Amino acid sequence: MSDCIFCKIVAGEMDTKFIYEDELVVVFPDIRPKATTHILITAKKHIPSLYSLDEHDTRLMGHMVQLLPVIAKQLGLHSFRTIINTGRDSGQEVDHLHFHLLAGNLPKFG
Numbered sequence: 237m238s239d240c241i242f243c244k245i246v247a248g249e250m251d252t253k254f255i256y257e258d259e260l261v262v263v264f265p266d267i268r269p270k271a272t273t274h275i276l277i278t279a280k281k282h283i284p285s286l287y288s289l290d291e292h293d294t295r296l297m298g299h300m301v302q303l304l305p306v307i308a309k310q311l312g313l314h315s316f317r318t319i320i321n322t323g324r325d326s327g328q329e330v331d332h333l334h335f336h337l338l339a340g341n342l343p344k345f346g
């Protein structure tokens with residue numbers, strides 16, 4: 237989508253440095269980090285949120301989950317938190333599917 241900031245990042249139109257890239261995802265630092273480490277595992281496909289997933293996205297979702305420990309290990313993290321906001325009331329700001337991976341200085345949750 238032409239007006240989607242994460243589609244622009246995926247297309248390489250922004251000055252965003254990728255930590256990791258493959259055919260399905262890009263991984264890059266959050267511009268406003270909420271923890272010592274805060275990165276976004278972002279689908280290349282424009283999917284607005286978990287709410288609009290369908291059966292065609294099963295492989296992508298499995299891949300994104302499987303990548304979490306791979307990226308964490310690359311960054312030397314033994315502990316991390318994963319967040320996926322879905323919808324405005326959850327705090328979702330960017331309507332393009334992404335996982336937050338956070339570590340360091342995290343408030344207790346749950």
Ligand code: AMP
Pocket residue numbers: 241250252265266267268269320321327328329330331
């Ligand atoms: P969410 O609120 O779950 O939709 O998360 C969107 C995240 O994207 C926020 O934490 C923002 O700080 C982050 N963000 C917005 N624009 C950019 C950008 N250009 N580069 C990196 N992160 C961004």
Ligand code: ZN
Pocket residue numbers: 237240241242243244281282283331332
């Ligand atoms: Zn998009």
